[in-house]
Amino acid sequence: MAGNIAGLIVLAFLTTHLAGPMVTRAGWLRRHAALAVVVWAGVVASVVVVLLALMGSVLAWPPGPVHSWVEHLRSCLPGHTHSGELTTMALALVSGGVLLRALYVGAARVRRTTIERRRHHDMVRLVARYPDDPDDVCLIEHPAPVVYCLPRRSRPIVMTTGALERLDADQLSAVLEHERTHLRRRHHLLLALVDAVQAALPWSATIRHARSELSRLVEMVADDAAAHRYGRAPVIGALRRLELGSGPPGGLAATGESRQLLDQRIARLESEESPGRLSAGAAIALALSPPFALVVVAVGLQLSC
Template sequence: MSPLVELGAVTVALGIGAGPLLARSAWCQRIPRVGALAWLGALAGTIAGLVGVVVLVSTGRHGLVHRAAEWAADCWHHHDGSGGLAPYAFNLALLVSAVAAACVAVARYRRTVARRRRHQEALQFVVRLSGDIEDVCVLDHPVPVAYCVPSRKRPIVVSSGALDRLDDTQLQAVLAHERAHLRYRHHLFLTVVDALAAALFWLPTFRGARRCLPILLEMSADDVAARRCGRRTVAVALRKLAIAPSPIGGLAAQSADRSELDQRLARLETPTAIADDDRVRRLTWVTAMTSVVLPGVISAGWLAAMPFFC
């Protein structure tokens, strides 16, 4: 079996098969931190596989990159005209598709970052500083909301309505939830996944990641807050916050989708729900790393064995 076929098989398995499989796996929500890692491993492995396919096709005998190298080395005549134009047309279409997908992803990422920046700038006119908590600013509004928008100064926004409804312990639970988002860079993962899903919308794994990863990261932050303040405290705090959409590029303690909030509350209120199975965690780490490394190994082995010049 040729390396290109092997790499294509790995890429198809990750890009088409892994997403639906993870979406149906109950253990992902039981151990959301590990489930999020599994999704990220599948995405990274698919990207590595797609890049490897483009590189192998481009550097193969009928690849445009190989032809350019042949021309530069003045040995075009060694197999000039062999194979016809079809392989080169396919390679050109593949390269154009790869560049177009990269442009879509970069444009989507930049647009999200720009909208997040505009939201941060607008906040400066409507919030006041919280004297008691150094990383929090207060939005004077009766609707109880809390969310974070990554910035160097006071990235957590809490409305006055939330401060009125939450007691001190519940407020600390909400802040622990938002700080977990910031500490583990959840916003960065979601922004990158959203950009990739916009570019590779035809792959089920990317569509599924954009849909499933946000709630897994919310559950992961719930776990951090629960370890600090207790499951019941986190659940009560979430019930007191209003259901509202998160700002672009931000992460809110409350879910905009009622069904997602119900899933989080049911999980917090089930005593055995929050668990971290060491065997599942180790297996997921190994699987995620293998998903990323295997396409690279196949590509590197083929490139090392292939004579680039005649």
């Protein structure tokens, strides 16, 4: 059992500290935003899977509190009484405490984001007006050209009159398609989950890289969708005319808050590179393959005792 846990510790170190920097250095992924999003989602899932496997193994180490729940492994586990009983019990209790704290911190981050998003919904409802067309937009009287989306059932796209006045018809259609892509692909949910994992595991270099990269990549995915439907020129023109600014918690602004990122997105659209496209089956396979492989490894370690 001790050897299994040691193996999982090594695997945890590789996934939580080395996997993220290695994926970040994969330059070819930057040319295929949709593929990169799927790969990063799989990497984050892998971190969570291997850490849960490690915690479960420690808690199941006799006389850990979970050991009585895995009686079918009794034949390959050490006896209940041995010289390291107090050590293993203490390790199990510490691991359980760490796991509970991580779950609490992650849940608290999700709850805070949800509360702030709801508060912003209420503020928008007080000042917005609702045009007949398009029917998924609420309009706010303000000269600053800003467009962002919020995950909600009705009127999820928020736009200022400044944006409406500054964008031409094609640019406006491209921006709306950008925001609708965020909503269709549940980018807000992906970022919220990664944000919660980062809050729970702030020490993980992989999760830090994932949070940073995914914030950039989901914008590029939405850019690609808008460019595919309306052409690159309207998307580039809209990005240049809109004002920089971060969206509310849980929201996604068309331009984001970083000039450097905006310049990268524009340069990418102006290049001759065509964005990568994935079928639904390929995306699911790529996202599930890393955590599935780690589950196989973890189960193999458990059954090898």
